[in-house]
Amino acid sequence: MTDTTTPSESLKSRPAFSVLSFISQYGVILTLLASVVTFAILNDRYIDPGIRNTLNIASPLLLLALGLTAVLAMGDFDLSVTGIQSAAGAIVVLLIVNHDWYWIWAILIGLAFCLVAGVVNGTLVSYIGMPSFITTLATGLILFGTRYESADGRNITGSEDLPDIYRDFGVGQPDPWLSLHTPVWISIGMAILLWLLMSKTEVGRYMYAIGGNPEAARLSGINVKLLRASGFVIVGAMALVAAVTSTARTASAVADSGFSTLLGAYAAAFLGAAASRRALFNVPGTVLGVIFLQAVDRGLILEGYSTGVRDIAKGCILLLAMAFTRIGASRR
Amino acid sequence: MTTSALAVPTPLLNISEVTKRYPGVLAVDNVSLSLEAGQIIGLVGKNGAGKSTLIKIIAGAEYADDGYLHLNGEPLELHRPHDATDAGLAFVHQDLQDVGDLSVAENVMLGLGYPRKLGLFVDWSELYRQAAETIARLEVDIDPRQPVGELSVAEQRLVMIARGLAQEAQLLVLDEPSASLTDEEIEHLFAVVRRLRDDGMAVVYVSHRLEEVFELTERVIVMRNGQLVADEATASLNRASLISHITGHEHAQTAAERRASRGVGGRPDSEVLLEVEGVSADTGVNDCSFDVRKGEILGLGGLVGSGRTELARAVFGADHRQEGSVRVHGQEIRDNHPAESMAAGLALLPEDRKTQGNIMDFSVRNNITLASLDRHRVRPRVPAPLPRSEKQAAERRIDRLSIATPHDRQLVRLLSGGNQQKVVIAKWLEQGADVLIFDEPTIGVDVDGKEEIYDIMEELAAEGKAVVFISSEFSELVGVCHRVLVLHEGRIVGELEGDAVTEPAIVEICYSQH
Numbered sequence: 059m060t061d062t063t064t065p066s067e068s069l070k071s072r073p074a075f076s077v078l079s080f081i082s083q084y085g086v087i088l089t090l091l092a093s094v095v096t097f098a099i100l101n102d103r104y105i106d107p108g109i110r111n112t113l114n115i116a117s118p119l120l121l122l123a124l125g126l127t128a129v130l131a132m133g134d135f136d137l138s139v140t141g142i143q144s145a146a147g148a149i150v151v152l153l154i155v156n157h158d159w160y161w162i163w164a165i166l167i168g169l170a171f172c173l174v175a176g177v178v179n180g181t182l183v184s185y186i187g188m189p190s191f192i193t194t195l196a197t198g199l200i201l202f203g204t205r206y207e208s209a210d211g212r213n214i215t216g217s218e219d220l221p222d223i224y225r226d227f228g229v230g231q232p233d234p235w236l237s238l239h240t241p242v243w244i245s246i247g248m249a250i251l252l253w254l255l256m257s258k259t260e261v262g263r264y265m266y267a268i269g270g271n272p273e274a275a276r277l278s279g280i281n282v283k284l285l286r287a288s289g290f291v292i293v294g295a296m297a298l299v300a301a302v303t304s305t306a307r308t309a310s311a312v313a314d315s316g317f318s319t320l321l322g323a324y325a326a327a328f329l330g331a332a333a334s335r336r337a338l339f340n341v342p343g344t345v346l347g348v349i350f351l352q353a354v355d356r357g358l359i360l361e362g363y364s365t366g367v368r369d370i371a372k373g374c375i376l377l378l379a380m381a382f383t384r385i386g387a388s389r390r
Numbered sequence: 391m392t393t394s395a396l397a398v399p400t401p402l403l404n405i406s407e408v409t410k411r412y413p414g415v416l417a418v419d420n421v422s423l424s425l426e427a428g429q430i431i432g433l434v435g436k437n438g439a440g441k442s443t444l445i446k447i448i449a450g451a452e453y454a455d456d457g458y459l460h461l462n463g464e465p466l467e468l469h470r471p472h473d474a475t476d477a478g479l480a481f482v483h484q485d486l487q488d489v490g491d492l493s494v495a496e497n498v499m500l501g502l503g504y505p506r507k508l509g510l511f512v513d514w515s516e517l518y519r520q521a522a523e524t525i526a527r528l529e530v531d532i533d534p535r536q537p538v539g540e541l542s543v544a545e546q547r548l549v550m551i552a553r554g555l556a557q558e559a560q561l562l563v564l565d566e567p568s569a570s571l572t573d574e575e576i577e578h579l580f581a582v583v584r585r586l587r588d589d590g591m592a593v594v595y596v597s598h599r600l601e602e603v604f605e606l607t608e609r610v611i612v613m614r615n616g617q618l619v620a621d622e623a624t625a626s627l628n629r630a631s632l633i634s635h636i637t638g639h640e641h642a643q644t645a646a647e648r649r650a651s652r653g654v655g656g657r658p659d660s661e662v663l664l665e666v667e668g669v670s671a672d673t674g675v676n677d678c679s680f681d682v683r684k685g686e687i688l689g690l691g692g693l694v695g696s697g698r699t700e701l702a703r704a705v706f707g708a709d710h711r712q713e714g715s716v717r718v719h720g721q722e723i724r725d726n727h728p729a730e731s732m733a734a735g736l737a738l739l740p741e742d743r744k745t746q747g748n749i750m751d752f753s754v755r756n757n758i759t760l761a762s763l764d765r766h767r768v769r770p771r772v773p774a775p776l777p778r779s780e781k782q783a784a785e786r787r788i789d790r791l792s793i794a795t796p797h798d799r800q801l802v803r804l805l806s807g808g809n810q811q812k813v814v815i816a817k818w819l820e821q822g823a824d825v826l827i828f829d830e831p832t833i834g835v836d837v838d839g840k841e842e843i844y845d846i847m848e849e850l851a852a853e854g855k856a857v858v859f860i861s862s863e864f865s866e867l868v869g870v871c872h873r874v875l876v877l878h879e880g881r882i883v884g885e886l887e888g889d890a891v892t893e894p895a896i897v898e899i900c901y902s903q904h
Contacts, residue, residue: 260763260773267760270749277708277738277746278761278817279729336751336801 085382086333089375090350097357104360109353110237114229114307116352117241118143118300123323123330123344124245124252125296129289130327130339131256132268134183134190136293138198139323140316142175145201147301147311148214154224155216161224169298175201176294180287194290206313215310228306241303248299252292253341261285266338325376326351332379350375402427402592403448403466403479403561408457410443417443418454419616425561430583430593432607432624434600434636436836438794438806440616441596445563449481450474461560480554481563482547494541495521495534498552524556525549528582544575551582562586563594568602569833572694580606598836599863600632614638637838645865645893652848656888657872660684663856664736664825666705669714673700676880677714682825682856687847689871690860691896697880698860699741702827706738707731718825732761737823739814741830741860747814748802755784755798757813761821787816791846808839815846826850827858832866844870864896876900 097104122139129136146168153164179197183190232239256262267275268282276282305311329350330343351372358368401424410418418440425431435441446452448459450468459466461477468474474481492500498521505516521534530548538546547567554562564583568576583593583606595607603610603624610627612620612635620635627635664682669675674697682688690698703709704725705716711725718734728738740746748757759766759780766779784798793812795805802813811831818826828847832840847857847870861867867874874891876884876899884899886892 258774260767260775263756263760263763263775267749267752267756270751271745273746274740274749275760277706277728277740279732280760281729338751 086329086346086350086379089378090346090353093350093354093357097353097360101357101360104357109356110239112352112356113242113349114239116348117245118304119319119322119326119352120245120345120348121248121296121300121303122319123326123348124249124341125293126323126327127330127339127341127344128252128256128265128292129190130269130331131265132286132289133272134286134289136179136194136290137191137320138175138179138194138201139293139297140320141198141201141205142172142294142297143301143304143319144311144313144316145175145205146172146298147305148205148208148313150302151214151216151220151305151311152208154221155214155219158219161221165298165302168301169295172294172298172301173291174294175297176291177287179293180290183290184283184286202316209311209313211313213310213312217309220306220309224302225306225309227302228304228308241307244299244303248296249341249345256341265289269338322351322372325372329376329379332383337383401425401460402462404458404460404463405444405448406458406460408444408447408454408459410440410447410452410454416616418447421457421613421616421618423611423618423621425592425594427560427592428587428590429609430587430595430607432603432610433594433596433613434598434603434610434632435613436636436808436838438808439613439636439836441613442565443616444613445481445565445594445596448474448479448563475557478558478560479563480551480557480559480561481565482550482554482567483565491537491539493535494525494532494538494549497538497549498524498534498556500553502557520556521552524552527555528552529585530578530582542575544571544579547571547579548582551586555586559591561592561594563596565596566598566834567595568597568599576602598834600629603632604629612636633837636836645869648844648869649891652870654687654870654872654891657688658683658685660686663719664705664858665715665717665720667715667717669701669704669716670712671700671704671709672712673697673704673709674880675701675704678877678880678882679714680875680882682858684854684856685851686873687851687857687859687871689867689874689891690858690877691864691867691874691900692877693900694862696877696900698877699829700880701877702738702829702858702860706736706827708738708740732821732823735822735824737761737818737821737826739818739826739828739831741833743807743810743814748810750803751801753799754788754793754795754802754805754813755780757802758784758787758798758816758820761817783820784816787820791816791819792842808835811835811839811843815843819850823855825856825858827860829860830862831859832861832863840866864893867891867896868893 122143125139126136149171150164150168153159153167154161175197179194182188182193182197226240227244228241229239233243256265264275264280264285267278267280268285272282326347327339327344329347330345331337331339333346334340334343354371354375355368358371403425405424406422408418408421409416421440421444433441443452447454447468450471450473459468466477468477495518496504499517505513505520507513518534525532525534528548528551530545532541532545532548538549541549551562551564567579571579583595587593595603597603607624610620610622610624610632611618612632614636619638660683662681663684666681667679669678676697678701680688690701692698700709704711707716707723707725707727707730709726716723716725718731718736721734723731723734723736744750749760752760759775763775764773766775766783768774768776781798787793788795788798791812793805793809793816795809802810805813815831831843835843844866847859851857859867859871868891871891873885873887874896875882876886876896878900886895886899
């Protein structure tokens with residue numbers, strides 16, 4: 059071991075510039091900038107009001123993707139997130155519209171429901187040891203099915219009965235500085251909270267340790283089971299916020315399967331990991347991923363492309379991002 | 391330096407002036423050598439000496455920056471691992487690389503194309519027949535239909551060797567093949583290797599266990615700092631001269647000499663730090679009781695599978711304890727609660743640093759502070775780590791333990807095995823445990839690294855901590871331990887203290903149990 063001092067000193071010298079590793083590191087950001095510039099040139103309505111509306115519409119997606127970032131960092135999947143969101147949205151709207159509940163109590167009941175769903179997922183996966191992918195697929199299906207049956211598959215609408223203050227969570231008056239709507243500020247707030255948790259606290263360090271090697275984490279005294287279960291509770295909490303902002307925006311609880319939102323949220327989280335230097339799931343990356351997907355989507359809508367084309371484009375972006383990450387990783 | 395002491399006319403594989411640079415490191419520095427058929431060649435050197443890189447180049451897993459390979463006089467171009475296999479080079483890596491769920495036969499014939507029926511369906515009976523034929527050449531009794539995951543480590547290695555035979559390999563490279571094998575299994579492995587040699591195969595045997603190199607090989611190649619520093623007939627070397635080739639300086643001490651020169655005696659007469667009483671676990675640990683005093687180094691010896699690791703895990707609470715109690719500083723600790731054991735002052739440095747000791751994708755710094763993160767808070771009541779404080783702590787440990795890393799933010803994955811082990815040690819020193827259980831800390835660690843790890847254990851004992859040292863190399867136990875407990879089938883079957891701690895005494899206890 060005495061001999062290793064010489065090479066270790068010279069290790070500080072920088073490796074030669076490599077196009078591939080550069081692309082793998084900055085590819086996502088560069089592609090995002092390139093697409094924004096292209097769309098802005100093609101259509102002068104792209105930046106304003108296009109981007110602003112995009113952010114507004116994207117905020118439920120971002121909230122869901124944030125929750126997923128927490129579980130993905132610990133090596134788990136949660137496929138029930140849109141199921142929770144959909145069921146919670148229905149509960150809150152039903153309580154206010156059909157049962158004349160005061161909106162705060164309705165939201166609190168929704169929150170309790172989401173947290174319980176998270177606790178159930180977390181217990182099944184972390185304490186009982188069931189595989190997260192298939193477990194949350196099952197709980198998600200159950201939630202969707204229940205939601206569907208509860209209103210005979212119809213949307214629950216209530217533009218008349220939802221109080222203005224509740225509607226404000228979905229649209230609200232734009233703020234005077236950046237002209238962004240309330241849901242954007244709510245999601246920014248949640249993103250900052252989760253970012254602080256994951257990258258600045260002991261808990262966050264432990265989360266990444268679990269993602270890296272759960273057994274080594276456990277033998278280092280980390281409460282692996284509790285933290286993994288908590289990840290699912292975080293997903294539940296984010297799903298509630300997403301449910302409130304989305305039902306508030308459309309004044310209804312929409313009865314769709316939510317699969318495109320689910321896939322979009324995963325795509326955003328994986329894009330974010332691809333953009334990070336060490337390919338870890340992280341909050342700023344997820345935010346970037348959501349903006350990227352929405353920016354491309356919005357641009358293609360303005361250019362008049364159909365849903366199919368947009369899906370193809372997003373699929374290709376995801377494949378490319380993953381490919382560059384792999385190539386970059388094998389070169390390191 | 392490349393003058394082979396044994397002049398055999400046609401070399402099988404010629405390696406000429408091969409050089410490989412990694413960013414900032416010259417991993418292989420202008421190495422030339424030739425390997426002849428029908429010979430067992432030992433390849434030794436410290437961790438980071440360039441052995442693995444050289445093997446990877448021959449295996450086609452890494453490209454050489456410079457130099458040529460010739461196989462049977464023909465230039466050999468390797469672009470991917472498959473090329474090496476096709477050329478008749480077979481590799482058995484230290485980490486088993488077989489597919490556990492597949493049967494023995496499927497693994498043996500993996501990558502060679504299974505026999506077909508009607509051009510589409512696997513002809514299973516033919517596959518089993520071919521595999522059984524190949525395995526029979528090793529004179530072992532393994533059922534080709536059994537899933538590989540159910541075999542012992544030794545049998546799995548033999549399956550890997552059989553795969554080499556099936557591909558008609560001319561050269562077989564064995565990387566640390568004896569790790570976690572029992573003595574009997576090692577003897578059997580040696581017999582297989584010798585038979586392959588007699589059949590005309592060239593065998594490269596990589597090992598840190600020098601006794602094995604002397605017993606098995608005819609020629610030894612020593613690498614140091616990426617260079618080939620010795621290439622000699624084994625018979626012309628002795629242990630001391632081989633060690634001085636490996637380390638580059640003149641010193642070689644037997645375990646007994648080390649014990650004498652360090653003045654390792656009986657256990658100190660001080661307070662008891664760890665008390666283990668009647669511990670049993672369903673991992674096979676059976677009614678074990680012992681205690682360790684302040685300043686004592688207690689060795690746990692025994693053959694592989696005797697239950698040492700299982701005992702350590704049950705004591706620490708990594709596994710469930712069925713019966714018995716564990717007290718640290720007189721305070722009873724609950725089972726299956728690693729965090730509680732740690733709080734009481736007990737630490738376990740697990741056997742496998744890759745799967746249990748380190749977070750390989752974390753930096754050196756983050757691994758070192760992982761078990762003591764709450765000491766680096768921004769404010770005492772705010773559970774957020776302060777990078778500056780972590781950096782100071784990590785750098786202090788890197789310095790104290792001379793961990794070879796360019797900086798504290800290097801990923802642990804990129805360090806050599808010995809340095810990864812030191813990172814695990816650093817983590818627990820930083821955590822401040824009073825009782826440290828080291829489970830096989832020197833596996834895969836080179837001569838100098840081992841010596842450093844012994845020194846660390848001795849320093850800890852001198853500082854008033856208690857150390858439990860588990861090792862399969864009895865000479866290590868003799869070199870440092872005040873007292874040695876010998877395990878067999880999960881029970882403590884013998885205890886040696888002070889001058890009674892000798893290698894023959896430990897071996898005697900191990901083998902008198904049958």
